[in-house]
Amino acid sequence: MYNQMSPVRTTSDLEEASSAPDNGLTSSQNRWGLLFVSPFFLLFAIFGLFPMVFSFILSFSDWNGRGAINFIGLDNINLLLQDRVFWQSMLNGIIIFLLYTPVQIILSLGLAVLLNSKRVRGFRLFRTIIFMPYITNMVAAGFVFQLLMNPRNGLFNQILAVLAISPVPWLDTPFTARISLVILVLWAWIGYHMVIMLAGLQTIPQDLNEAATVDGANSVQIFSSITIPLMRPVILFSLVLSTIGSFNLFTELVSLFPSTRGSGPLNSTITPGLYIFNQGFGNFRFGYASAVAFVYFIIVFLIMVVERRYFGREDT
């Protein structure tokens, strides 16, 4: 953009324009501005950029966390291609994502719409109750869910017994272990996503709904033709968070499946996030863990590009 402030340029205007970026600030103001934003960049350089670069370098080594870094070329990638557990962890991420994300988005959007409607009383109370699990300590929650899912006399199986359904070995088979995990994740994260949806709903101008009502639209039509399209960016945001979240599950796993260090029965619940941690801090394979982290990053990045393409169209 060029200076459009005044049609007649004075010499001082020209001097100003040549000596500083044309943002209406003097160079000394710019320096102050840089100073004010520098904490972020400094912290990012130390805690974000440096680890990323270092980890990238490590991914070509077999470093164990101590001593000289010995480079081994692409051996880590070769190992990774043959690594059953890593590919299992990627598959687990996808399965867990597919199991809970649709339910989560529908439930959190539904709850948000209910709470947003004027018919519901006690908006703040319900919002707090539904949000509460998110701020509950996950280790404690995991322990309580272990008790609830106790195959012998846990509450879940006792309820099933009342309904004359035979007991479910919640945490002991690959399939039920994933279902149990999904139940815990839904319980813990619905409130968080609901609040995001609620914030999104409150940005939808009320006059659109009123205009539609005047035109004779019923509430289902309003929901599907106004609410959903306008909520698309918010839903995308929730979806992206869930994608990253399901590949990075950690505390939930370690607290539900202590005997397998979070891997679950037959490695059915281990996620890439947990796998990277186990390789680095459990097995001291920091080089390999870094290589896994980069391959994993690229895969998740591609998944999110696809999500953006299908859910984040700018035209809506």
Added chain:
Amino acid sequence: MSKLIKALLIGIMVLLLGSVVLAQDALSGTITLWGWSYDSMEKTGLIDAFKAKYPNVNVETVVYPAGDTYKNLQLACSAGQGAPDVVQLENSHLAGFVALDGCLADLTDHVKPILGDFNAYKWLDAERDGHYYAVPWDSGPVVLYYRQDIFEKAGLPTDSESVSKLVATWDDYLGVCKTIKEKTGHNCFANGRTTNDARLYEIMLWQQGLGYYNHDGQVTVDSPENVATLEKLAEFWSAGVTSEAQPWTDPWYAELGGAGDDTVTSLVEASWMGVFLKTWIAVDIPGKWGVAYMPAFAKGQTRAANDGGSTLAIPAESDNKDAAWAFINFMLASPENQITQFAFNDFLPALETTYTNAIFKEPDPFFGGQTPRSIYLDVAKHIPAATVYGPNYSLMNGHVATAIQRFASGELSAQAALTEAAETIRRETGLK
């Protein structure tokens, strides 16, 4: 002139005197301890006794659970700063840290004179190329814990000696398990198939002096002996005498400490488990558990194995190594002080010079008046040197546990599952 010389002389004398005084009290400053078992030193007054002996040394305990201790030590060793002066390491994780070049201080000169005083097998993980990096604290002699009341209900003998004779081998044990299941309906022990952590399997390997690798550094995960051991364990699953409870979760505790019909009859585990039973897991059913020798793999073979057990080490960057060593020496190499700790928490000392103490013959009311400590003691003396733990233990245990789960859920045969695990371990560790 002469005044100046005098002043100089006095100055030199003061300096000399000062250094003599310093030498007498050479140990000073603060030593920081990381770990989770220092209760036995704090609550028994041993730390105060140590401070009384070394008045210029201050001791600061930082309690971390095992996992956090390892993670923080790993970070401190990588960063080259932030390590404590003394750190608690379990034998299962010790060799991993010994293998991290320059992470732990070389204690060889200190340790050499007291080498013979400790259980020999405990040094295996502390040693690398003839150098020693840690001092054994407690041992984990494995025994058979059994429910006396359930044995009685099944018409079996209940005293320690008879049960030891009855359960002489794993085959005998299986027979006893079947009898009890038939007559009382109780499961024999918990050993989840899909959530197996390989712990009992490792105990069975240990008693035979086997492990995951041999002394030439070759991976033995798929050796005929290892496969046969896993198949022996599988006989218990197929006989339907095991429960599926995940260890260290609520159902598992309930099976060990509950009073109902669905409790388990026995447990093959190390002596520290007796402490856990007594103090929290089975605190409601005193007098019901008993202690006998674990079964031998085959008639006449060893009835001793190890599970767990800790050591103390000094990180290389500690700037107070002398005081740290004085601390370790005071706590672990002194029979009196080890016995003081043993009386507090029942963790069996690895220090064999304590074994003549009368405390080992004292009856324990929780175990119905039996003398379990005398059995722990006898087992500890006979634990073979096995290669279960080692620098790659965490990785090997992970792959073997998965192999056991795959075999137990019928996906693969024992041979196929262990072969695949062995190949993966060879590929990932570079061992042969």
